[in-house]
Amino acid sequence: MAVFGYARVSTLDQNLDSQKDELLKYGCSKIFFEKASGKNLARPELKKLLDSLRENDVVVVYKLDRLGRSLKDLIELVNDLGVRKVDFVSLSDGIDTGTAVGKLMFHLVGAFAEFERNIISERTKVGLASARARGRTGGKPKGLSAAAQKKAVRAKELYDERKLSIDEICKVLEIASKTTLYKYLKFENERLEKVKR
Structure with a gap:
């Protein structure tokens, strides 16, 4: 030992x-x-x-x-x-x-942790069901803020002009990452598609 x-x-x-x-x-x-x-x-x-x-x-x-x-x-x-x-x-x-007492203590700690997880899960389910009953759904709201939508319009214009690189567009519009820029472009393309319909 x-x-x-x-x-x-x-x-x-x-x-x-x-x-x-x-x-x-x-x-x-x-x-x-x-x-x-x-x-x-x-x-x-x-x-x-x-x-x-x-x-x-x-x-x-x-x-x-x-x-x-x-x-x-x-x-x-x-x-x-x-x-x-x-x-x-x-x-x-x-x-x-x-x-024996040490084993019991440790199992009690585990049981309380499991109990706490179950309570949190139960409350979350009840909260979501209550929200759905009132016509609200959980999750992150879709779409962009008004300021971001303006940036998306300008980003699409600059992208379509093909004068600036992706990095340069990000810099000019103060967009934090390429991922965000592509999200803006996708948003603006989808918006324009809906307008055409």
């Missing part, structure tokens, strides 16, 4: 020392140090840790949020450890899946 620690900070200028001290105090024989955002999918040290694990090993973190990018990811990760017969300990959260 080996006890592995995992310590992570989000930015390069943050310090790992306090996490390291707590993990050593707990008795970790090896600690994997990561300087990466929790949202970053590429966390090579976490991958090394997971690849090193054997049955009856223990993974220790100072705090739950050091391990997972979100509660969903955290629950999946800890459940995966459970399937591999690896215990999980979060020091500051008082969770130790090697004990």
Whole structure:
């Protein structure tokens, strides 16, 4: 049985020392140090840790949020450890899946997260149904603002003149990207088609 620690900070200028001290105090024989955002999918040290694990090993973190990018990811990760017969300990959260109470605590956290997701989903469905009953539909409103429509007209004129490049048209009209310009051109072409009908 080996006890592995995992310590992570989000930015390069943050310090790992306090996490390291707590993990050593707990008795970790090896600690994997990561300087990466929790949202970053590429966390090579976490991958090394997971690849090193054997049955009856223990993974220790100072705090739950050091391990997972979100509660969903955290629950999946800890459940995966459970399937591999690896215990999980979060020091500051008082969770130790090697004990019956620790397992219960972690499952309660997961159950509450699932409950919260279901409540949000239910409220969203009720809200959309209520809006539909009043003749409104969800989603982003279609079309362009009045200012954008004017830009679309001018963009089409400049595009049809073929004197300026796409980049130059964007610059002249202060359009942020080529994608936006093409959206304007599409909008104006569709508007003109409707006028012809």
